Amino acid sequence: MMTRPSEQDVVQRLYFVGVSTAASGIMTIFPAWAEALGLRAEMHGVDLPVQARPDDVRAVIDTLAVDPQAVGALVTTHKAAVWDAASDRFSELDPWAQVCREISCIAVRDRGLIGWAKDPITSRQAYTHLLGEDPWGGGERDLVCLGAGGAGLALAAAVLDGGHQPRRVVLADRDPGRLTVSREVLDQLDVRAELELVVTSSPEQAGDLVSASAEGSLVVNATGMGKDLPGSPVGPDAVFPRGAVAWDMNYRGDLAFLDIARAQQLERGLVVADGWRYFLHGWTEVIAELFGVAMSPDVFAELASIAGQVSGREVGSAGVSRG
Template structure:
């Protein structure tokens, strides 16, 4: 690598083609420099037998198609770039570059999103988020009062006494949360994570909720998710799609959610931007699990839920599983349960 690239966590688009050094994996997101993935990445790469370097590429949420064109072209032009893990740009990358991929996996055709690119050979696009979630959901659905996903004990008043802002919410979420199987779900935000949830339920019907409401401020995003549901053959009687204009509308949907329920923050608020998709008047309760797909940031959503005695779960397990799914795709490795477990063990010492 050249001197300007050494020791940095980020690359600009115009630096990718000139990368020199270890084989490179890119991390394409919005605010990637603060991610713990940079710290645990060497251990993950070693599990796959790779001596990769990792660099983030930050693009704004509304990046134009030309930015994605430049990204893919630069990756394909440099034989030292093995691939990219894509977090916040899955749908936009697909729309901009679908005709620039040499091949795609079947999940890309179903979801029309991309969360990993392999570029050591032909440019191959993958959508592994649903696979990753299939390794996370059983831990939520199978939780008991003794804990979940290896995160320790859960008190009967778990969440009710959480204090200390984001740190307190993060500590409570780390303990896990009991979750019955016959849930009603409210998913706030309909980007890539919501798409992955819908597809994961299709592949694991035993984990599917009795009903699910997907809400977003963007009519086009709701239409896209409805189209995925149609292509996936999802039961329309169990699904509904709601446009919201602000956090107060989210509060109303939460009030109407049957209990027991799961409410998911899939908006990115609390990490990519400050705040929460709900107001401080949102009525959570002990019969709700609040699942924030963020694991870092101000985690306002979890603080709101904790203040009302709700059960809490953060996005740590999904974060780790997402990287496992994407990196195995780039490496051409089988995404086995053992690999997912090894990724989780390697990351555990870095958990906030």
């Protein structure tokens, strides 16, 4: 890979705003990526609780804005919270940020803070890799997304912004407020699929939604359960449709949702995937934006290979197993 000289003499600081940043693989992967790309940059993790106070979220954004070494930030769990608490701190916001009401990528520029919602882009990259160029089987499959927070809503928006859409999109969450926001966001799109927004108060209710979906459907855990929170959005009695893809948007944690899917993988012919490739797309998109890296397929493949070597993962598997 060609390296490029740094445009600054100082070491640039990339903020990572999450819940348990020290446990993330990016802390060991990023230094190897920086070396390969010729970047003089370091990672700076900032931990906030899942239900962070708005004042605390604003404090992080304000600190980022005045840090002379800061190039920007990647935000994980708190994407919607940054929008709610601190969107007025930004001089520019991209269209997806305004549609989805979340900010996952932040650049510190002379003209102020610039924010993007990268999840619609990276989730499409990830699910297309899982399902192929015709992910919805001519409108015969469903998307069941458990969790309507930043990642889940962005996934639904990406799917419903496409020319080919599923038969049905089910977006479920325990918080009615998140579903109200989701309705307002998705009503801006050209929705041709049947759309259901469902309040779920128990794993059994969520499991019923999964069991009622069509064969070959994409069933997604976008709740953060299994990583930031314990457990799974569905219980062990949930029955996945035959040929379904069970995708957890997390790649670390106990991933209990995937354990439930793996228990019936062979019998139901499931594809089971963690969030490893989604993680790679998420970080490489932000690095491309903030550091001006041309993220060609070859560059992505090399960075994915480096990440696999550093983390000890089998690069070819990309966190996917097939029944």
